[in-house]
Amino acid sequence: MRLSQKARMNRMFTHGGCLDVALDHGVCNEPGFLKGLENMESVVSTLIEARPDAIQMAYGQADLLQSRPEKDKPALVMRIDMGNPYNDQRHRVMWSALQNHDEPIIGALEMDAACVVVNLFMLPDEPDLFHQCVKNISRVRAACHTYGMPLMIEPLVMLPNDVRGGYQVDGDAEKIITLVRLASEMGADIIKADPTADPEDFHRVVETARVPVLVRGGGKEDLKTVLRKSAALMAQGAKGMVYGRNIYQHDNPKAVVNALMAMIHHGASGDEAWDIYNRG
Template identity: 30%
Template structure:
C-alpha cells in the first residue's frame, strides 16, 4: 500500500471506522426527498459526523463546498428503477474522471448471483487495477442478489464480501444478515473492513439498533443512504449512528445524545 493510498483511506474513515453516506440515488431513483437540495443534506450529515459522502461524478461541484472537510467517494456504475433491470449496473466513470472530480476513493456495485455477475466481476477487477495505478482506494458494494438468492443469508453475504477481497478491493459494503451473531460469519469471511448498507428508512431505533448489531458482529461501520439522507433531521440521525460506530455507545445512549426519541 502506497503512502497516497493510505492517506486517502484515512480521509474516508476515522481510526479505521467508517460512516459513509451514499447519495448516488439520484441516478437510480431520481431527485427523491433529501436529494433535491443535496447541498443542505451534505452539510448536515458531515456536521453530524459522516466520514465521507458518495455521489456520481456529475454531482461533485455540489459536494465540495458543503462537505465540511469530510472525504468524498465517486461511484462508478449505475442503473435506474425505470430501466429494464435494476441489477444491470453499467459503468459511469473511470478512476481518472473520479480523480478529476476530487475523489478520495471510488466505489462500484456488484450483484453477486445475478445474471450480470460475470460482467460486474470484470468491471470490479478492471477498476481495482486502474485504481491501484493511482493509489485510489476501492469500496466494493457487494450484494447477494439474483434469482432464488436470499440476500440476508450469512453464507451468501460472506461469499460476496470474500469476492470483493479476492478482486483487490479495500473496503466492502454488503447487506445485513439481521443480527450480530450471524453477521460475525460475514465479517470473518474477509480481512477487509466490512460496512453495512442501510436500506429503506426505518424508525430511529431500528436504524441505530441495526448499526449496533452489525458493530457487535465485527463490522467496521456503515454506508447508509436513505436511512440518513431522507430523515427529517439528517444531522441528528448521523450523530446517533456516529455515536455507535465511533464511540461504541449503546442504542439508548446514542439516541439520547443525538436528541432523538427513544421508543417506549
C-alpha cells in the same frame, strides 16, 4: 497497501471507523430513492455541518462537496458505476456499467476522492449482469492500483423480483459470505456489505473480508430499530456504516449522524445512540 492508498483511507477512517452518508441514489433511476434529495446543495450543506466521516456521491454532484472551503469537511467517496437492478419492475435486459469505461477513476482523481465504489450484483437467473460487474471491477482494480486509489466493492445478493417486488436484499449469511469472499479475492480495500438476517452471523462476513467492512443501510426503517441493529453489527466487527435513506430521508439528519458517529467512534450502544439522537 501503497502510501497514497493509505493516505486516502485515513481521510475516511478517522479514529478507525467510518460513517459514509450515501447520496449517490440519482444514478439508480428510481424515483423513490430521490425523496429528500430534491435540493442536493441543501442536503450537502446540512451534512457538512453534521460532519460524518464521508459522503458518497457520483461525479455530477461531487462539486457540491469539493468546492466547499471547509478544511474539515467529510471525505468524498465516489460512485463510478450505475445499473438498473434497483427498479420495482424487472427489466428485460439487466445491466451494470462504468460511468467512464476507458478511464474509470479519472473523475474521482479530478474531484480528489478518498475512495471509489462499484457494485457486485448477484441476482437470480442473471449471469450476464454478474459477469458485467466482474469485468467492471477488474478494470477499476487495475486503475486503482496504478493511481493509488482505494476500492470499495459493494456485493449485493438480491431476492427474486417476484418475492417482494423490486430491489430487495437476500439476508442469507451463506450467500453474503460467498459473495464477500469473491469481492475480497478481487482486491477490495473496503467492503460495503449487507447485514445478515441474524446479526450474530455478521462476524463471519467480517472475518471473510479481511479488509474493513462497512454495513449497508438499505431502505428507510424505524430509527430506533436501525440504531439497535447497527450496534449489534458493530459488536460483530463492522468498522462503520454506509447509510443513505435512513439519514437523508429523516426529519433531522444531523441528529441521526450524531447518534451513528457516537456509536462508531465512542462505542455507544443502540439505546445510548437513541438518547443522543433525541438530544438533537
